[in-house]
Amino acid sequence: SQKIEQNSEALNIQEGKTATLTCNYTNYSPAYLQWYRQDPGRGPVFLLLIRENEKEKRKERLKVTFDTTLKQSLFHITASQPADSATYLCALDTGGFKTIFGAGTRLFVKA
Amino acid sequence: NAGVTQTPKFRVLKTGQSMTLLCAQDMNHEYMYWYRQDPGMGLRLIHYSVGEGTTAKGEVPDGYNVSRLKKQNFLLGLESAAPSQTSVYFCASSYRLADSETQYFGPGTRLLVL
Numbered sequence: 495s496q497k498i499e500q501n502s503e504a505l506n507i508q509e510g511k512t513a514t515l516t517c518n519y520t521n522y523s524p525a526y527l528q529w530y531r532q533d534p535g536r537g538p539v540f541l542l543l544i545r546e547n548e549k550e551k552r553k554e555r556l557k558v559t560f561d562t563t564l565k566q567s568l569f570h571i572t573a574s575q576p577a578d579s580a581t582y583l584c585a586l587d588t589g590g591f592k593t594i595f596g597a598g599t600r601l602f603v604k605a
Numbered sequence: 606n607a608g609v610t611q612t613p614k615f616r617v618l619k620t621g622q623s624m625t626l627l628c629a630q631d632m633n634h635e636y637m638y639w640y641r642q643d644p645g646m647g648l649r650l651i652h653y654s655v656g657e658g659t660t661a662k663g664e665v666p667d668g669y670n671v672s673r674l675k676k677q678n679f680l681l682g683l684e685s686a687a688p689s690q691t692s693v694y695f696c697a698s699s700y701r702l703a704d705s706e707t708q709y710f711g712p713g714t715r716l717l718v719l
Contacts, residue, residue, distance in 0.1 A: 498647065535712075
């Protein structure tokens with residue numbers, strides 16, 4: 495079955511540093527991959543989408559890479575701020591109308 | 606635009622009781638989804654709809670029913686609630702581009718089944 499893994503341990507970093515979150519998947523070849531942000535008590539909010547033929551996508555301080563050979567995506571937040579503290583979810587397209595979501599990685603940015 | 610709204614925000618049920626969760630979207634999206642989110646697990650798809658009057662099963666449909674009588678509304682029903690259905694329920698809607706889609710989520714409904 496399809497499996498998507500994100501680091502279950504929280505990531506703690508200092509303000510101003512770059513946060514890097516990892517998403518690994520198996521048993522599938524998604525046409526695209528997405529990253530969402532989820533704050534406590536709220537629904538996920540879309541951040542970035544990267545297609546299988548794209549190696550890298552950027553949006554302001556965010557950068558996503560997609561390595562279909564390694565079956566891995568990396569999500570980077572540069573110059574991190576305390577306001578970036580949240581849980582970040584990776585989501586894979588599995589075809590049709592079904593997207594599978596990882597459990598997410600919680601990020602804490604200390605001032 | 607309100608986006609995706611969900612009612613109620615929080616509910617406590619006793620085992621065996623029934624309830625309906627309402628999801629509404631004002632973005633004219635064709636596709637709507639119901640997920641549940643449990644600690645340590647990703648969002649799991651319960652049911653989805655690709656248009657008014659159509660519904661389909663997702664990954665964990667047992668114990669739930671849905672209806673999409675109007676394009677803007679997607680209802681999730683629990684006929685006989687069980688403690689295993691204690692969870693946070695999220696509704697989402699989306700439109701599909703030629704090769705991708707992005708989902709817009711509601712704020713969630715916290716359900717506790719005693």
